[in-house]
Amino acid sequence: MSSSTTDTTVQPESFAFTAENLAKAQAVIAKYPQGRQRSAVMPLLDIAQRQEGWVSLAAMNYVAEMLDLAPIKVYEVATFYTMFQLKPVGKYHLQVCTNLPCMLRGSEEIVETCRKELGVGLGQTTADGLFTLSEVECLGACVNAPVMWIGDDYYEDLDVESAKQIILALKRGETPKPGSQTGRQGSCPVGGPTTLTSLQSSLPGGDA
């Protein structure tokens, strides 16, 4: 990932929040004391990303002006966080974790499945502009590895089949059910609870 804008990305001429997003942005800014508006830079960039699908240079400049910041201060923030997309991405951005726990649980196969199903490599977007496939660092859901992140949702406990089903569902325009794909609840043990399943009255130290 290069942090300079000398690449070939086509930047839009201008950017402005929609009326609805502008209201949201102002609500965010209002949370911070007078003179501390720069704290709102990340939420505002997020709103911009949700509106545009990515964060363009024009959007960063717009946010900078809105918060009375030097544009470079916004560039610094936007380039630091990988969650801000500085290049256009597809409608569905598939971000597969490939860090150690996910890798041990088969994330390489998940990436391979996505490649095959979408016909694009890591960091690429499908020709129809629907899907972008990315490899990301730890998503913090290792207990449900392997994990893939799409939009605002995590898809967990993936295997080759479930990853394929998710992509097919997205292609059909459906929203697959987020969370564990094996049906377990949250991070509960596979196969149901293993502790506190029964009362034990003979614990040493009393019968509490």
Added chain:
Amino acid sequence: MPKLTIDGREVEVEAGTTILQAADYLGIEIPRFCYHERLAISGNCRMCLVEVEKAPKPVASCAMPVADGMVVHTDTPMVLKARKGVLEFLLINHPLDCPICDQGGECDLQDEVMAYGADRGRFAENKRAVKDKDYGPLVKPTMTRCIHCTRCIRFITDVAGVPELGGTGRGENLEVGTYVQKVLSSELSGNIIDLCPVGALTSKPYSFAARPWELKKTESIDVFDAVGSNIRVDARANQVMRVVPRTNDDVNEEWLGDKSRFAVDGLMRQRLDRPYVRRNGKLEPATWPEAFSAIAARLKGAAGVKLAAIAGDQADAEAMVALKDLFTRLGSPSLDCRQDGAKLSGPRVSYLFNSTIAGIDAADALMLIGTNPRLEAPVINARIRKRWMAGGFSVGVVGPKTNLTYKHEHLGEGASVLSAIADGSHPFAAKLKAAKRPMLIIGQGALARVDGDILLGLARKIAEATGMHSAEWNGFNVLHTAAARVGGLDLGFLPAGGGRDVEGILAGAEKGEVEVVYLLGADEIDMQRLGKAFVIYQGHHGDAGAHRADVILPGAAYTEKSGTYVSTEGRVQRTQLAVFPPGEAKEDWKILRALSEVLGKALPYDTLAEVRARLADVNPVFAAVDRIEPAAWASFGADGVPAADPLASPIDNYYMTDPISRASKTMAECTATFVGCAHKRTGTNG
């Protein structure tokens, strides 16, 4: 105050001091890259690690405030190991290109590697490379060498006040730069070259020109503006290779404006290296005796009142006093050192930056009148910004709307606001009155107007009405743009009784009443208006004056003589000879001394010491070198109603204000880059 022990030596320092500062105070050296005493502390290079007893791990001494009873060690095996480790990390991505790096020989990283570096690297992977950026014609970035100390970012953001640099990306992909392609639009950008501890930012005009150990270093004074910045002139053979700032906390701290730093390539171009005499309408090379006899022939029998002399903006006081003495002997009262026609001739207090530059730090309200310090004196502007950053400092501006790098209240463009402030009816007057140490800075944009003396009088009234002068504070300041100006005023290079000022000289020359005009490096006047007058030009560059001249006497530039200059705050300072004047050019006072002999009016001094004794005779301030003599308050300026036209700054193009910078290729590039094509195009480029 907390007491601590560093390497067994006890020291008591102010609370809030960092360990590194305390060690510096004791003279114990701690290596550092990101820490700089004039910049905000960032603590990101980790080179300054020390061992503090009872601390679980090494401590970054630059960011750790001292505490009472702290015991610090800077030379234990743990410290050495920690620093070695940090350095090895810094070297992971630093290229081993010292032989082709301009920083070589004056590189902090090179020096520290000598002390803490390993003899081989353990990093076998690919080193990172960063695409080269373009910061404009002055700073050459080679960001592959960057160690991310962020000194340049902090300087540009905090001191220069143009937040254009930042660190984008993260981890190994962190890059210091502007992110979007843009040039650094600061008049102080050259300072990041000095600040950069490695070769990531080097001087573009000086690139691959010389090695530091080849240079002869001469301590001198800058003359491109009236600040009197302390500089070091680095020369090789007989060429000035570069100019860098010297530290003087009372003047320029350790900063220097870009023009002062980079215009020196103009010293090698367009130089007058031999006398010329105009014969049959054409300037022809001549010898010194021929030039002198041409002048003697013309002056023979000419009445004193038909002679006039104008001193330029970079003339040294020695030359001015010699010229003044000569013209007085010739019976001419028409002398002037104010090429722009500034209405300054009153008591010393009326033309000095009385609060002093260091005094800005103590002020708490400021009004700027007809000046844009960012272009007229970037170093002073940085000082004002420094004061503004500290808080509780309101700035009002009467004059053009400009970006001054600090927040200010724009009070108006015309002079009418001044009257309202003087009589207290304007709200800003209350702010000045409420301030303990209010100050005002009036610039040449106001003083060089026809009604300049009225504006000066108004400024005095404002100063008096808002309590700007008291026993220990004088907030009335004049910001000059010409290095020679205060010196010229101090020695009275002004029209004597019945004499003409610059406007009078020009008008007289047009009408034929003034027959001989002597220009001592004066190039900023309208040469067309000299009419049929016989013009003698003494100076170092073939600029406007030399083109018009009938006789050219080649003088020395500021790097080629020991000359006395008085800065805008009244500080007497001296340049030193770094290189010899080119060809047959001579030191300026010597030329005048020799000419006086030919004219039969021999001046009574033969050595530099005698000229300086004469200077001190004329005005005792010249005897007090590098001291500021406070000027007593007096009444000055005129009464009246100023004209309604808006006030303007005298400088449009910061990069070209004098013969040297106009001859400089670097300054021409800066003009093209930063000012656009607003400047006059000449000859081949137009």
